[in-house]
Every structure is written in C-alpha cells, then in structure tokens.
Amino acid sequence: MITILIIDDEELIRKRLKKILELDDFNIITAENGHKGIEMFKKERPDIILLDIKMPGLDGIEVLRRIKANDPNHATEVIMITGHGGVESAIQAMREGAFAYLQKPIEFDELEIDIQNAIKKLNMQKQLDQHVQELEQRTTDLENANLELEGLYRQLRHDYEVAAKVFRKVIRRDDLQLRNVKYLLSSMDIFCGDLAIALPKPDGGLYAFLGDFTGHGLIAAIGAIPVTDIFYDMTRSNMSIIDIALEINKKLKATLPTGLFLASCLAELDFENRILTIWNGGIPDIIILDANNEIKQRIPSNNLPLGVVGNEILNPSLDKINVQPGDRIYLYSDGVIETFNKEGDMFGQPRFEKCLISCNSEDQALDIIRHELNAFRGDSPQKDDVTMMEITCLEPDIEGQNQLFSKTTKRGWHFAFEIRADMLRSVDSLSNLYFRIKDDQRLSSHKENIYLILSELFTNALDYGILQINSGLKKSIEGFETYFMERMKRLSCISSGWVKINIAYEPDDTDSGVFVVRMEDSGPGFDYMKQLPKLEENPLFGGRGIPLLRSVCKHVRYCGKGNCVEVEYEVN
Numbered sequence: 001m002i003t004i005l006i007i008d009d010e011e012l013i014r015k016r017l018k019k020i021l022e023l024d025d026f027n028i029i030t031a032e033n034g035h036k037g038i039e040m041f042k043k044e045r046p047d048i049i050l051l052d053i054k055m056p057g058l059d060g061i062e063v064l065r066r067i068k069a070n071d072p073n074h075a076t077e078v079i080m081i082t083g084h085g086g087v088e089s090a091i092q093a094m095r096e097g098a099f100a101y102l103q104k105p106i107e108f109d110e111l112e113i114d115i116q117n118a119i120k121k122l123n124m125q126k127q128l129d130q131h132v133q134e135l136e137q138r139t140t141d142l143e144n145a146n147l148e149l150e151g152l153y154r155q156l157r158h159d160y161e162v163a164a165k166v167f168r169k170v171i172r173r174d175d176l177q178l179r180n181v182k183y184l185l186s187s188m189d190i191f192c193g194d195l196a197i198a199l200p201k202p203d204g205g206l207y208a209f210l211g212d213f214t215g216h217g218l219i220a221a222i223g224a225i226p227v228t229d230i231f232y233d234m235t236r237s238n239m240s241i242i243d244i245a246l247e248i249n250k251k252l253k254a255t256l257p258t259g260l261f262l263a264s265c266l267a268e269l270d271f272e273n274r275i276l277t278i279w280n281g282g283i284p285d286i287i288i289l290d291a292n293n294e295i296k297q298r299i300p301s302n303n304l305p306l307g308v309v310g311n312e313i314l315n316p317s318l319d320k321i322n323v324q325p326g327d328r329i330y331l332y333s334d335g336v337i338e339t340f341n342k343e344g345d346m347f348g349q350p351r352f353e354k355c356l357i358s359c360n361s362e363d364q365a366l367d368i369i370r371h372e373l374n375a376f377r378g379d380s381p382q383k384d385d386v387t388m389m390e391i392t393c394l395e396p397d398i399e400g401q402n403q404l405f406s407k408t409t410k411r412g413w414h415f416a417f418e419i420r421a422d423m424l425r426s427v428d429s430l431s432n433l434y435f436r437i438k439d440d441q442r443l444s445s446h447k448e449n450i451y452l453i454l455s456e457l458f459t460n461a462l463d464y465g466i467l468q469i470n471s472g473l474k475k476s477i478e479g480f481e482t483y484f485m486e487r488m489k490r491l492s493c494i495s496s497g498w499v500k501i502n503i504a505y506e507p508d509d510t511d512s513g514v515f516v517v518r519m520e521d522s523g524p525g526f527d528y529m530k531q532l533p534k535l536e537e538n539p540l541f542g543g544r545g546i547p548l549l550r551s552v553c554k555h556v557r558y559c560g561k562g563n564c565v566e567v568e569y570e571v572n
Helices: 011-022 034-044 060-069 087-095 108-171 217-221 224-236 241-255 349-357 365-377 429-437 441-466 471-475 477-493 545-552
Strands: 003-007 027-031 048-052 077-082 100-103 181-186 194-200 206-213 262-270 275-281 286-289 295-299 319-322 328-332 386-392 401-408 413-420 498-507 513-521 555-559 564-571
Touching: 003 011, 003 034, 011 027, 011 108, 027 034, 034 048, 034 060, 048 060, 048 108, 060 077, 060 087, 077 087, 077 108, 087 100, 100 108, 181 194, 181 365, 194 224, 194 386, 206 224, 206 328, 206 386, 224 241, 241 262, 241 275, 262 328, 275 286, 286 349, 295 319, 295 349, 349 365, 365 386, 441 498, 441 513, 441 545, 441 564, 471 477, 545 555
Parallel strands: 003 027, 003 048, 048 077, 077 100
Antiparallel strands: 181 386, 194 206, 206 262, 262 275, 275 319, 286 295, 286 328, 328 386, 401 413, 413 498, 498 513, 513 564, 555 564
C-alpha cells in the first residue's frame, strides 16, 4: 500500500485531503508543522509527501531540503502545495527536488494525476534500483570469478612453465650437440611442436631428424617424447632411417588423435662414402649448398607425414645424394618460409634461399636467417614455431677420444679411453662407451645397471669434477633448470680438462663375472670421507649418485683426492 504524509498547518486541509485520499486506498498520515513532518518522515518513510510551502516555524522549502538530504535513494516524492502568488516559491521548490506543485484551492483531479505520476516514478526508481543492485551483484560475482580465474591461470601458467622446462630437458639433450650441426629454434609458445636432433652414428657418420607437429603449444608437443625416445633408441642400434620412420609412424598412428600428425625429415650422412640419404615426409624442400655457397640440390617431399596412414600404406621412399666436404645441408620447418608480416605478406621460399646464398660464412647463416625473419615480421606476432638445422659435411673429430689401450682375451676384455676437453663438449661420450660393451651377450641382462653405473660416474666426473657445478642446485625442479643452464654454459666454454676411463669384464668359469670401471678426472676432487645420507633417507633430487652406486655395486672405492673412483659390479 502507498503511504502518503500530509504536512500542513491548516487542520481543515489535512482532514479533507486525508478523507479523500483514503477513498483511493492510500495509507494517510499527517503532521501539523515542519518539525513534526520531518520526524514523521524519518519514522514512517512515506512514499509521497504533500507539503505546504507557507508554514510557521520551518517553511516548506526548508522541510523539503531536509527531507531530500535524508533520502539518498530517492524513495520519496514530494508534491508542494502553495497559495496564490506563491509560484516563485514553488519554482524554487522544484529546483530543490520537488516532484510537482499544486495551488490552493486544490483541484483533486490534478492532485490524483500528480500522485499517480509520482507512483509511476517511484516504481520506475525501484525497478532501476533493483537493476542497479543486480548489476552490482553481477559485477561483484564477475570480479570474484575473475580473481579466481586469474589465480587458476597463474597456477596453470606456473605448472605449464615447469612442465615445459622438464619437457625441454627430455627433448633437448644438449650434451650431444655436434660441432658441425647448428640449430635455429624459436617457439611461439612455452611448448614447441617442432623437433630438431642430430646424433653421431655408432659406426661413424651422423643421423639427423627434424619434425613439425600440426598445431602449436602443448597439443603439438605431446607426441615429441615418444618420437624422441624412438629416434634415440634406434639410432643407437644403427638402424636404417626407413626402419626409424616406420617405427615412429607406427607409434604415432596408434597414439595420436585424428588430425594430429608429424611432418618430418630423417637424414643419414655417411662421411666415409660421402652419401646423404634423405627421407622427406611433408617438410619444405631440403637445400644443399656447396662450398661456393651455390645451391647444389633441392630435395622435395616425396612421402606422407608420419601418423597419417598405417605402415602398410606409407611406402617410404628415399633420396640419395653425393656430398663433398664443405657442403651444407639445411632442414627447416614451414614456420621459416611461412612467417608473415603485418601486411599479410609471406617470407617465402625465394627470399629464404636468397638469404642463404648471401651468407659469406657458414657460421653466419642461421644468425642472418634469424635476423631477416625478425626484421620481416616486425611487430606482427609469431604465428608458428620456427625450426632450422644446418649440417656441414665435416666428419666429427672422433679421434679426439684417444683410445689408449684395448685388448680382448678369451676370458674377458679390457679397454681404456681418455676424453679431452674438445670432445667433452661435442660428442656423446657416454653413448660411445656404452656401444663398446652393449653387444657382449653376457652383460645383456645387466645393461640397465651398467648404463646407470657409467652414467653416474661420468656425470660426476664431468659436472662436479671438471665443470665444478654446485650439486645443491638440484634441490627443486626450478633448480634443475638453473643447473642445466649452468651446465650448458660451462660446457660450451670448456678449454681444458680430461676424463680417463678404464673398463674391464672378467668372467669366471661359470657364466658369472665382475664388471669393473675405473674413472679419473682432472678436477680438484672432493671429500669422499664425508658421511652421506642413505638413499632412502634423502628426499632431495641431488646427492643421490654415490649412495645409488653403492646400492648397486659390490664395491665403490675412491682414492687420491677424490677425483678417482673404482667400482665393481657382480654379473651373475
């Protein structure tokens, strides 16, 4: 019910207005002067006030001011009543916020019209207030939701970055970088959907792999780990690139969702016979430059990308090319030639080839390509991963790993290596060691433990002995990132130092025997008498190598200043 407050010093007018308005079902309250009218307003909060302008004490204008000052939500409308000659006062009242004014004697039809209009305005104000309140609530809810989403985003971003760091360590094995292979890698996201790997062949030569998954970021990167594992495992076994392509295709076809595939290139470089074998499945033309910086050959894609069809349909075909020392081979993803500038123009194959042949030195090629791509793109965002590999036809200096002594007896075998600084940073020394012993069938059931022993000993010798990296960095996943970055930095600058390795296997009259490794490095050594926590008592990532060796080996003995260690492992 609408409540109307009548404030007038004339009792007759109050009673008359009250009687008439109650006929229309309004709730009527009255006050005989301004002070009581204000008290009644504060107590009852009426919807409409009929206020006489001319009153003793507080006049209507002052009462109006005080009512409006106590009505911030505009929940009450005031209709002023004035006598003849009071028009100027009525206009002033309108300026102070009155809804309307009536002159005495009051025409009740006009009063009813003003009251109905005031009611409509009040209803509209209530609806507006309700909408504003709802909007404010929605704004608050959105702000809270946004804060929650920002928190989730920050957590997701952090998890994403940590995962990406681990992912990069799994995919990029920088200790295997070769001096005649260079890379250009530019990801448009935290995760990169491209792969670029080059490995020395166990029997001499080189394997190379460049892959470009469809899409970008994490979705494009999910297949990278199994592909990398297959490539490493099969190249270590000296498999052909067709066998490698088929095995990768089989894995991807079985695991990847429809629409996700791998455009890739597999290359095998035979240094001795100077033959390059290429399997190109969906990446741009491979470019070969001769020693005079002229394009010697382009090798287009003649195969489907991996993961599209089964092996029974893939039917891989190869290209074989004669190469000469000084020739340079360029493998690259379509992100190189399909870089766009802000005008929508594409970098393109002709511009790319022009950049290649303009390089005066092979040492500058990838730097020039990177500079030209960035200059061409300008402020335009990168739309694809950019990956490129340069292979110079120059056999890695495997002779740097001087074999000091090697002999084989009927009962066992023994050989020794010295690995010097230049080879420590350019060749996968650990894999070369493992390849020399893995074919002994008597050790086949122990290959995991043997690889563990070699890996721990060689890592300790290189990382802590020669490079002198602080193992305490490995206390967290983030610390691992710092550790590997520092390792890459120091390894790239290493100019002196060596690791001497003696490996022997002595079988007994049965099928048992002892596998012995002695490893010495040129580092300062360490306090090997210091008590180390047991393996099961150490929750940290670092400090586990020596306890791990002792848990596997029969004997672990340090000598000298701690830079020489000998282990014995029982084979039975």
